[in-house]
Amino acid sequence: MKTQWSLIAALVIALLTAVFAVINVNSVQVNLLFSTVSIPLILLILGCTLLGGLIVGSIGIFRQYKLQREIKRLTTQLQNLQEEHTSTMEAYGHMTYDTPDSSGTLTTVDNVTEQPSSYPDRLSK
Template identity: 80%
Template sequence: MKTQWSLIAALVIALLTAVFAVINVKSVQVNLLFRTVNVPLILLILGCTLLGGLIVGSFGIFRQYKLQREIKRLTTQLHTLQEEHTPAVEAYADTVYNTSGSSSSVSTSDKDTEQTSSDLDRLSK
């Protein structure tokens, strides 16, 4: 939904810019530091708008690229941590269930193991 509103806002701004550019068709003098040129104002407005859009778009693409790299790094780190801790939790659960004697009685250590397992499941999501 946010993307749709952004697209609508961009179209409205583009329409207003086009109307503003069409109204201003006179030729203006532009100083380029090393030379002065006469350019129709419509081309100047449209060119500056296009250049601004390209600059903002490139910043957005760069930010998205950085966020995707961060997501990949964090996902890799999560998988590494899960691989390191899963055998330890399983070994702990085996020792607790094997030493308790009966599977019908639940001791406090069994509750701790179940809580640790549920914590790992929650982290993996």
């Protein structure tokens, strides 16, 4: 929904810019530091609008590229940590540990990966 509203806002701004540019068709003097040129104001308005759009679009593309690289790096890091966790669990899976049951007494559990039903799944939060 946010994308649709952004598209509608962009179209409204483009329409207002086009109407504003068409209304101003007189020639103006533009000083370019090294010379002065006379161009129609409509071309100046549309040219500046396009240049601004290109600059903003380039910044957006650059940010998107950086975010994609970060996502790729974090995904690789997550996979490595999951593999390390799996190998650690396999290495220590045969060990037993004591856990309190619902009555408060300690019971011995043979498999580390099992959780008593009285404990909430802490990883799902």
